[in-house]
Amino acid sequence: MRAALMTGLILGLCGLIAGAVSLFYIAAGALGVLTQAAFGKPYIGVGIANTVTLILVLVMVVASLLTLAERKWSALMQDRIGPNRARIALPGLRNQSLLGIPHFLADGIKMLTKEDFVPAHASGFLYTLAPMLAFGTAFVLFAVVPVAPVVPAAEIPIVGGLASSLGVDASFPVSLQVAPGFDPGILFVFAFSGIAVFGTALAGWASNNRLALLGGLRGSSQMVAYEIALGMSLVGLMMIFQTLQLEVMTEGQTQGLFGGVLPAWGIFLQPLGFILFFTASFAELKRAPFDAPEGESEIVGYFVEYSGMRFGLFMISEFMGTVVLAGVVTALFLGGYHLPFPPAWGVEAWLGSAIGSFGLAVVMGMVFVLKVILLCWLQLAIRWTLPRFRFDKIQTLGWKILLPIALANIAVTAVLLLADPSLELLAIVGLAEILFLVGLTALYPKKHPSSIVVPGRMMAGGSGGH
Amino acid sequence: MASTKDKKRITEETAGLSWYQRLFVPEVIRGLAVTGRHFLRNLFGGRDPSPDFTYRKGSLGNQVATLQYPEEKAPYPVGYRGTHRLVPREDGKPRCVACYMCATVCPAQCIYIEAGEYSDDPIEKYPTVFVIDQLRCVVCGLCVEACPKDAIRMDTYQHTPPEYTREGFVYPIERLLKGPAVSHPSDPWLKRKDSAQPADQHFPLHGVAKHSTEPVERKEPLPQGKNHPEPPVFTEAEVRKANAG
Numbered sequence: 001m002r003a004a005l006m007t008g009l010i011l012g013l014c015g016l017i018a019g020a021v022s023l024f025y026i027a028a029g030a031l032g033v034l035t036q037a038a039f040g041k042p043y044i045g046v047g048i049a050n051t052v053t054l055i056l057v058l059v060m061v062v063a064s065l066l067t068l069a070e071r072k073w074s075a076l077m078q079d080r081i082g083p084n085r086a087r088i089a090l091p092g093l094r095n096q097s098l099l100g101i102p103h104f105l106a107d108g109i110k111m112l113t114k115e116d117f118v119p120a121h122a123s124g125f126l127y128t129l130a131p132m133l134a135f136g137t138a139f140v141l142f143a144v145v146p147v148a149p150v151v152p153a154a155e156i157p158i159v160g161g162l163a164s165s166l167g168v169d170a171s172f173p174v175s176l177q178v179a180p181g182f183d184p185g186i187l188f189v190f191a192f193s194g195i196a197v198f199g200t201a202l203a204g205w206a207s208n209n210r211l212a213l214l215g216g217l218r219g220s221s222q223m224v225a226y227e228i229a230l231g232m233s234l235v236g237l238m239m240i241f242q243t244l245q246l247e248v249m250t251e252g253q254t255q256g257l258f259g260g261v262l263p264a265w266g267i268f269l270q271p272l273g274f275i276l277f278f279t280a281s282f283a284e285l286k287r288a289p290f291d292a293p294e295g296e297s298e299i300v301g302y303f304v305e306y307s308g309m310r311f312g313l314f315m316i317s318e319f320m321g322t323v324v325l326a327g328v329v330t331a332l333f334l335g336g337y338h339l340p341f342p343p344a345w346g347v348e349a350w351l352g353s354a355i356g357s358f359g360l361a362v363v364m365g366m367v368f369v370l371k372v373i374l375l376c377w378l379q380l381a382i383r384w385t386l387p388r389f390r391f392d393k394i395q396t397l398g399w400k401i402l403l404p405i406a407l408a409n410i411a412v413t414a415v416l417l418l419a420d421p422s423l424e425l426l427a428i429v430g431l432a433e434i435l436f437l438v439g440l441t442a443l444y445p446k447k448h449p450s451s452i453v454v455p456g457r458m459m460a461g462g463s464g465g466h
Numbered sequence: 467m468a469s470t471k472d473k474k475r476i477t478e479e480t481a482g483l484s485w486y487q488r489l490f491v492p493e494v495i496r497g498l499a500v501t502g503r504h505f506l507r508n509l510f511g512g513r514d515p516s517p518d519f520t521y522r523k524g525s526l527g528n529q530v531a532t533l534q535y536p537e538e539k540a541p542y543p544v545g546y547r548g549t550h551r552l553v554p555r556e557d558g559k560p561r562c563v564a565c566y567m568c569a570t571v572c573p574a575q576c577i578y579i580e581a582g583e584y585s586d587d588p589i590e591k592y593p594t595v596f597v598i599d600q601l602r603c604v605v606c607g608l609c610v611e612a613c614p615k616d617a618i619r620m621d622t623y624q625h626t627p628p629e630y631t632r633e634g635f636v637y638p639i640e641r642l643l644k645g646p647a648v649s650h651p652s653d654p655w656l657k658r659k660d661s662a663q664p665a666d667q668h669f670p671l672h673g674v675a676k677h678s679t680e681p682v683e684r685k686e687p688l689p690q691g692k693n694h695p696e697p698p699v700f701t702e703a704e705v706r707k708a709n710a711g
Contacts, residue, residue: 002512003512006510077501077504077508078504079504079530079531081530381505385498385501437491440486441492441495
């Protein structure tokens with residue numbers, strides 16, 4: 001009963017995503033046709049439409065829903081029910097918990113209507129600038145993430161008709177990516193996540209609060225420390241695909257290895273790079289277990305003086321960072337918008353012939369969003385699984401562990417690439433690494449070694465003990 | 467000197483953990499597996515809606531033990547001392563004979579009684595005023611133990627509901643006199659020859675043998691008539707006047 005309901009909800013969600021993706025395509029194509037007719041430059045309209053639909057709609061909606069999902073999913077992980085008491089006083093909805101969605105609406109109303117407080121000796125301009133920097137940098141990162149593949153505008157329904165009625169050439173490409181063909185690609189992500197450090201540091205400094213200042217210092221030192229590991233962990237992928245553009249990397253992952261049995265996904269070629277990048281991104285986002293800069297209820301952090309929507313910007317930028325990280329990881333390591341099947345099966349070609357190239361593009365966009373949601377779930381699950389690192393351990397992990405491993409990863413990847421440019425040797429080593437981790441996890445002794453037995457437990461008596 | 471210091475730091479960092487524990491990633495994966503298992507079980511697993519939440523079946527998959535309180539109420543255990551009630555007789559009068567035992571034994575002094583007399587029954591008294599202040603009550607149950615007439619019980623299985631005023635917690639006789647009627651064959655007002663309810667009329671009424679210890683159940687509707695009057699209703703002024711006279 002409940003399983004059927006939940007499965008239905010998930011399928012409905014898939015349908016909703018597919019519908020949204022096709023609407024995004026139509027919006028991008030239609031605006032592209034209009035600017036083509038007006039200025040002869042279709043990419044202006046496509047870019048504007050994609051900015052609105054992908055960043056303002058897709059990322060914002062997923063990020064705001066994540067504020068709810070964080071509470072609801074964490075409840076499920078901890079055998080609780082989660083928020084379900086907010087109600088909407090409309091006939092028919094009056095006594096429905098609606099999966100807790102009214103809670104996130106109430107959150108928004110609360111943020112917007114709360115007092116906008118500025119401490120007495122705060123540095124006014126910087127105090128205002130800090131949340132903008134935190135939010136804005138998280139906001140623009142999604143520009144380079146490819147959500148769905150390139151489709152000729154003429155193949156999009158409605159758009160083709162619109163173009164022919166306006167007498168415009170509709171052969172220009174439309175893809176769901178704000179900045180396609182943008183050469184810096186992943187460097188853009190590094191650059192703007194580097195600017196996010198200013199948001200944290202300024203928030204701590206401008207609040208005129210010594211605890212906030214300490215939080216800002218912790219945050220900025222942590223983010224600077226992990227910036228390097230973050231960049232280094234992706235050098236291997238850049239060498240493999242010989243590009244910085246995420247859409248080119250996504251396409252590079254469609255090639256089949258071992259006769260098409262294995263797609264050349266980043267996670268198979270660079271499992272170490274995946275773990276390093278994911279870990280470093282967590283520290284960069286200041287999310288648990290790296291949330292020493294501010295720990296919601298326990299640690300006074302850099303935005304302690306912020307209230308209302310200024311605080312809301314910090315909070316939503318954290319969730320937007322979560323979404324962007326999920327998008328980047330999907331594009332780099334999980335085959336982007338491509339369906340998770342071996343290339344030899346030819347699933348995408350078959351699907352394309354069955355439902356047309358536009359239908360295939362919509363399905364691929366849906367697959368991308370589903371992968372993003374799955375990775376968002378993984379990030380939340382990590383948050384609710386792992387205890388927080390001590391701050392000196394965070395620095396140790398960043399400088400002494402992640403950075404050397406990342407450098408070693410680069411060297412090994414380079415050697416393997418030189419030895420075998422067809423990537424198969426790299427895939428063998430990568431699969432061996434994955435097998436090693438899985439085997440170690442499976443064979444991990446369940447009994448704790450005697451060296452860490454809790455002293456109180458030894459009093460249970462008898463050699464067996466409990 | 468430096469070497470001992472270094473050695474000490476290394477032992478602190480390793481904290482007695484083996485190399486695969488310090489590798490951390492397998493441990494993270496195992497932890498995620500536990501978290502994910504709980505998540506999936508609670509997302510897809512059916513929920514046993516039994517309000518007796520400590521005994522919910524986990525076999526449906528869902529492990530959530532939350533009690534959705536106002537909609538689901540956990541049953542009170544057998545013998546739970548709920549709010550008091552004054553036990554009525556079959557005819558609706560209180561069994562209470564205003565003996566003041568409960569008010570005397572009450573350690574919180576939350577019971578206040580004023581006694582009156584039935585005009586047609588000169589032997590037993592009855593309470594014209596019987597008040598329990600639920601805010602003072604410590605729910606010890608001594609009043610129930612003290613009562614010689616089984617006239618006050620705490621078998622309502624309700625706790626004191628919230629009120630808007632302090633006065634609301636002072637329960638008068640109208641709020642206390644409720645619940646199923648109780649009769650005992652040994653009740654003197656049923657046995658007395660000169661009572662308003664002679665024994666020969668009483669026992670057929672209840673359909674039980676004389677001196678039975680079985681619980682009494684009424685089988686017919688109450689007969690109306692001279693011998694079965696409505697319970698008297700007195701104003702406080704009348705009672706005080708009668709008592710003074």
